[in-house]
Amino acid sequence: MxxxxxxxxxxxxxxxxSTLVWAAAEKAEALQKKIxxxxxxxxxxxxxxxxxxxxxxxxxxxxxxxxxxxxxxxxVADIILKMIGMETHKIEHHE
Amino acid sequence: MLxxxxxxxxxxxxxxxxxxxxxxGFSVGVLGGFFGVGGAWVVTPALNIFGFPMAYAIxxxxxxxxxxxxxxxxxxxxxxxxxxxxxxxSIVGSVIGVEIGAQNVMWLTRLGIAGPVVRYLYMVLLFGxxxxxxxxxxxxxxxxxxxxxxxxxxxxxxxxxxxxxxWNLPPMMHFPTSGITISFWTVSGVFLFTGWLSGLLxxxxxxxRMPALIYLIGCPTAIAVxxxxxxxxxxxxxxxxxxxIKGRVEIIAAVLMLCGAAIGAQIGVTAVKYIRGYGIxxxxxxxxxxxxxxxxxxxxxxxxxxxxxxxxxxxxxxLVIMVKLWNGFKKEQAEKAAYAGKGGx
Numbered sequence: 001m002x003x004x005x006x007x008x009x010x011x012x013x014x015x016x017x018s019t020l021v022w023a024a025a026e027k028a029e030a031l032q033k034k035i036x037x038x039x040x041x042x043x044x045x046x047x048x049x050x051x052x053x054x055x056x057x058x059x060x061x062x063x064x065x066x067x068x069x070x071x072x073x074x075x076v077a078d079i080i081l082k083m084i085g086m087e088t089h090k091i092e093h094h095e
Numbered sequence: 096m097l098x099x100x101x102x103x104x105x106x107x108x109x110x111x112x113x114x115x116x117x118x119x120g121f122s123v124g125v126l127g128g129f130f131g132v133g134g135a136w137v138v139t140p141a142l143n144i145f146g147f148p149m150a151y152a153i154x155x156x157x158x159x160x161x162x163x164x165x166x167x168x169x170x171x172x173x174x175x176x177x178x179x180x181x182x183x184x185s186i187v188g189s190v191i192g193v194e195i196g197a198q199n200v201m202w203l204t205r206l207g208i209a210g211p212v213v214r215y216l217y218m219v220l221l222f223g224x225x226x227x228x229x230x231x232x233x234x235x236x237x238x239x240x241x242x243x244x245x246x247x248x249x250x251x252x253x254x255x256x257x258x259x260x261x262w263n264l265p266p267m268m269h270f271p272t273s274g275i276t277i278s279f280w281t282v283s284g285v286f287l288f289t290g291w292l293s294g295l296l297x298x299x300x301x302x303x304r305m306p307a308l309i310y311l312i313g314c315p316t317a318i319a320v321x322x323x324x325x326x327x328x329x330x331x332x333x334x335x336x337x338x339x340i341k342g343r344v345e346i347i348a349a350v351l352m353l354c355g356a357a358i359g360a361q362i363g364v365t366a367v368k369y370i371r372g373y374g375i376x377x378x379x380x381x382x383x384x385x386x387x388x389x390x391x392x393x394x395x396x397x398x399x400x401x402x403x404x405x406x407x408x409x410x411x412x413x414l415v416i417m418v419k420l421w422n423g424f425k426k427e428q429a430e431k432a433a434y435a436g437k438g439g440x
Binding site: 035036040043044051059061063065067073074078085 | 106332336341357358
């Protein structure tokens, strides 16, 4: 038992430095980079240009796009599920 | 052969397989819709395994979580599983709690022990919660029988059945959707605590809030899932925006993942209809124990093994949920057919 405790304590102490590195690595800072848009076209060019020009606007575009696409897919998927007979309505809550 | 699905990601400036992104989104969508969690703890290691740049993994993940939460919350709301009042209160409590947790992390960092404390707390929480939920599942019949015996005994003695012990410090709040009346201080305390934990651990907090809603507040399981997703929606929106400002969202990858996740979320939410509350709790317990094992592996620097464990667990659980959904659906169809047959006769 004592031997097991010694092994566990050692493993905990050994893993300390690596976990500190892991914790430090998780901080998110703004990326300072510009994307080369010369080879891009269409939608890729559009997003990359906003990314380069105005990060705030890029963030707004991303957030709005996610919301709109989410709602559209929800609508379409709901119609499809209804068609195959998996419609949803209020359910009884059984534990 | 799968190279035909490669797409160019303009922000990450690399080629990546669209099929992988849709598949990861789909599986985490099923889990998110079913358990009421964001699923960042599955997506980030999964993206990492397939070579997605880590610089964009968290931001892209949060962006798709926001879109997916809209899909899942809308569907849960239709099913009557979202307690708006409780959800809004959870957001307020969680924001304050997260700030306190973040301050604690900074203090621990100054002491030089943030990493180990956070990692061990994470493991204790995942294993502790998982084991408790398994125990709760295993003893549910025994507890139900004991409660029924108490009520029967009280009825024989013409007494009122024993009241459930709770802390009733005013003001009391009533939540009609959940069917509970509880002290404002209890609700605030619970959300402050879960927010503090998520701030301290640096996670979205869905997997902490969902069991807290069940065990500490007393919500029915399906309402806990729906209400938790409602809170995840707001944290996802904030995360998407703030990581967007920092240039860490790969928008094409996020949209592709969202396509998979939105379909997966529909399946996950629909499965809630066919599985009883305790069934959801059991699967959740297994999932978080496996997630805890993954964190333990990471602790011993087995990062690749840890990522594979969490990804295989997610895929396995996804399969179980889909099978349960299919069986429930078939059973429902058979019952409908039998009912129609009786009506016809």
